[in-house]
Amino acid sequence: MMRKRSTWRALCQLLTDGTDITHETLDTVGRPGAGMLRSFLVVSGVLPERDERFHAFEQWIQRTAQTVIDDADRRSFIGFARWRHLRKARSHSRTRGQFAGQRRELALVCALLHMLHTHGLAVRSADQATLDVWLADGPAERLRVKSFLQWCRANGACKTLAFPSRPAHSLPAVFLIPEHERTALLGQILDPQQDIDPGLRLAAGLVIIYGFRCHEITRLSLTDIIVAQEVVLIRFGADPLRLPEELGEYARQTAARRSITRFGGAAEDTQWLYPGPLHGHPISSSALSKRLAAIGVRPRAVRGVALGHLAQQLPPPILARLTGLAPSTTVRWNAAVSASYARNLPSLNASPE
Incomplete structure (x- = not known):
């Protein structure tokens, strides 16, 4: 550096x-x-700490608000952004991807406000017919402006407007690769004869066994690794997971070897399990994904197999508490596994051989 x-x-x-x-x-x-x-x-102590992602997001909101022509609509846009996004971001840190999703929602709100202006309308005078045409004439993600209009209605800035139901999400894909390939890949990752960094072994194991995504792994802090006598636990959800013995040993080594080279020389990070080149931030999920790909691990492919097997073995509420997934998401994985088995059942109309 x-x-x-x-x-x-x-x-x-x-x-x-x-x-x-x-x-x-x-x-x-x-x-x-x-x-x-x-x-x-x-x-070095020359500058105080500052959350750069939050600061950049706050500045983006101010710049975007200036493109809203109607004064009242601009105030509504800023008020909504502060209430829904900035308020939560102050109390809970956000990843780069989460901030990107919030920018996208606010960009859709801004697009709605521009559309209303071109029709000689504002939020306070928006009508159902104009909203319906705009929703029907674009992608389904335009439904994300619902939260903004509900906030405006609650604050007396517009009248009640109806929204169609969101389309049902398709079930996630499970068992995309054969189980023997997954088992062989895990054996290669855990093989002590392979020249693989312990931290990369741990990340690969978390992907292959539990289906964790790269951004979930990079957000692990030192306090998420719990060493209790002969076992090692790791916390993603409300309840910690007990790691297999081999993976637990690599977790110990990862926590012990966390120096990082930054501008100014080598540095020690006391917060993140996977510290990044910038102070106060872990490595990016894209960087971890590239490192995993270099040793043959494709997170998207193995995730479906891992979560499919976990959904077979654990009830959705337990799976949610162990993985940190939303309860509705674990229900969808359970349904996906059931649907996968249903597709492979022999047909009742099949003729006997």
Whole structure:
């Protein structure tokens, strides 16, 4: 990281300008370079901590709000964003993907407001016919503006508007690869003769055995690893999972070897199980996905097999508590397994051989 030219250029620019080094002055530097430098300055005590994802999201909301022409609609947009998204993000940290989903919802709200303006309307004068035409003339995700209009109705900013029911979600795909391939892949990952980093072994095992997604694994903190006498537990949901002995040993090693090279040299991270190059952040899910692919693990393919087997063995409420999945999601996985078996039942109309 010390060889990052863009980072050094950003630092030299700040020192040459002679201005006070603050988060605000770093914001003017732009990317690339500012992110790694900011992380280094925070660790060094030059700058205070700041949640960069939250800050970027807050700034995006302000910029997007300026594109809303009607003053009342702009105030409604900002009020809704603060109530639904910023308020929750302050109390619970969000991943990059979660912030992207929230931006998408607010972008759809903004698209609705622009459409109303082109028809000479605003939220306060929106009518059912105009809303129905807009919903029917676009993708199903436009239904996500329902929360915004309900919030406006609750705050007296618009009248009651009806929404069609959301289309039912299709069941997840299960058993996409043969079980013997999954078993062989797990044996390769756990084989001590293979030259694989313990942290990568642990991540691969969590994917193959339990079907965890990369962003769920990267969000693990040190406190999520619980060493209790002869066993190792890991917490994704309300109740911790007991890891198999081999995987538990790799979890111990992962927790013990967590140094990371950042701008300024090697650093120790006391928060994340998989620390990233930026202070206060774990590695990205895309980075972990690439590392898993390099050793032959395709998370999407093995996830269906892993969760399919777990859904066979555990009731949906128990599966939810162990994996952190929503109860409705574990019910869908249970239904997917049942549907898979139903498709393979012999037909009643089949003629005997």
